[in-house]
Amino acid sequence: MSHAGFNPEKQKLRDIGFFHYLVHWLYSYLExxxxxxxxxxxxxxxxxxNTRWGKKLMLQIARASKDxxxxxxxxLEAAERVVDFLDQLEGPDDGRFALGxxxxxLxxxxxxxxxxxxxxxLYAKDIFMSLKLGYKMASAGEVKEILRKCNALGxxxxxxxxxxxxxxVFCICNCEPRVCAPTRVFMLTGEMMWKGPEICQSDLKKCMGVEKCGKCIERCIFDANRKVxxxxxVKLEKCMGCGLCVPTCIGRARKMVFRHDYAHGHQVPAGILLGEMVKNHAG
Ligand code: SF4
Ligand code: SF4
Known part of the structure; x- marks a missing residue:
């Protein structure tokens, strides 16, 4: 049986080889x-x-985990675009997503x-369906519904x-920061999560002020806000591009814009994640 993966250079599906599938299956089994x-x-x-040496050790472990x-x-909007993109790609039509x-x-x-x-x-859907961990096939619409629900929860x-x-590339995680292991590793070491193709822009004139509001500070787990x-x-150097503070901002002082130094376009092109925003930026 063949399994479909993603080809980032051609932006289409490709067949996953036996070795690739086996390695990922073993990882998924052990994860x-x-x-x-x-x-x-x-x-x-x-x-x-909490100690200097402990943190250094954790950093080395995180760096050694590069695979x-x-x-x-x-x-949320970029995640929905990924779902739509995968859904409309030409290729085997036995379902693209598994929800679990x-x-x-767990x-x-x-x-x-x-x-x-x-x-x-894609191929990870086949892996997780075979592992009997409670995954079910899902449509693009069902997947987007879960994305929206998780987004509303922060x-x-x-x-x-x-x-x-x-x-x-194989999965969209909806990370609850107190539980999610990779997020907690990132908060400690700065490894295992990467900045996305968007960054938050804030308009100080529209901000209601920390006394009246301050919701962005509560919402941003990356500590990407400063008082002026x-x-x-927004502390631009710390913004990871999650977009969560935008709908929370009662002063409408925030919006997401294209990140000029997006460093992962060779893995997942910005065009897939941002659609029109990339075209507008180019134009
Ligand atoms: S977009 Fe996300 S990371 Fe950036 S400031 Fe807003 S909540 Fe923080
Ligand atoms: S959420 Fe918006 S209005 Fe409220 S403090 Fe932050 S930037 Fe200002």
């Missing part, structure tokens, strides 16, 4: 049973997360609703790939 459990165990150890899943942080339980929650037994929010696609959408290659004379502006 909830060992890898995520072990990561959670390490992240619970104060001597690793494990890394995620591009994307907005969040693997971090591994750690830290429960946050909704449990069913892991979106596997979960971060991350487009995941193994081996740092667009040929291994009682108002809040």
């Amino acid at each position: 909830p049973k060992i890898i995520l459990k072990l990561t959670d165990y390490l992240l619970e150890k104060k001597w690793l997360t 494990l899943p890394h995620g591009i942080v994307i907005t 339980p969040c693997l971090c929650q 591994a750690t037994c830290k429960w946050e609703e909704p449990l069913i929010k892991d979106i596997q696609f 979960y971060i959408h991350a487009l995941e790939m193994c081996r740092q290659s667009g040929r291994w 004379n009682g108002r809040i502006e």
